[in-house]
Amino acid sequence: EPEVTQTPSHQVTQMGQEVILRCVPISNHLYFYWYRQILGQKVEFLVSFYNNEISEKSEIFDDQFSVERPDGSNFTLKIRSTKLEDSAMYFCASSEIWTSPTGDTQYFGPGTRLTVL
């Protein structure tokens, strides 16, 4: 069964450094998402992406965040200057269709645990 994959599984970085989290969505999916989950807290929506542009973003997704689909398979989340509070598990997800009234099912990757020191 096709899966969403994410690399690395764990990233440790120094405060102020840039990090890029990578995701490979399911190949025939068109919509891509990033979520984060700070330890002990709920899963929070960051951004959705379709047709090479951002569809929706939350208040969390400020100017230090960016997303990109650099080629036909990867979907990346960049954090320009990491802060301590960026430490979290970051989940990528993809779905076939999203803007339908049914809001299609999202398939999640295993997550990347980001630790900012």
Place this chain on the structure above:
Amino acid sequence: AQSVSQHNHHVILSEAASLELGCNYSYGGTVNLFWYVQYPGQHLQLLLKYFSGDPLVKGIKGFEAEFIKSKFSFNLRKPSVQWSDTAEYFCAVNAQSGGSYIPTFGRGTSLIVHP
């Protein structure tokens, strides 16, 4: 903005006990409702979803959920839990905002089932 509340943060049961996990959302418009499960060391997986029609939805592994619109609730149930149901359970809502759907997750409920 919509929000999702999961009232039980930690639930501990013995095998064969019945399970009900509460989920309430705050949004008056059209919503799509989901329950996801995250087994230890694994990624989020869809248990079941409700879009329209019969408010009683059956999912995988014997789980079901009932959408009660008047109560803004979508509680998850299982008549008899197993040790393998030990996991984190997340309720999620896709609510319409403009022309798009914004997904919102609850905080999750940690379920431990003792053999």
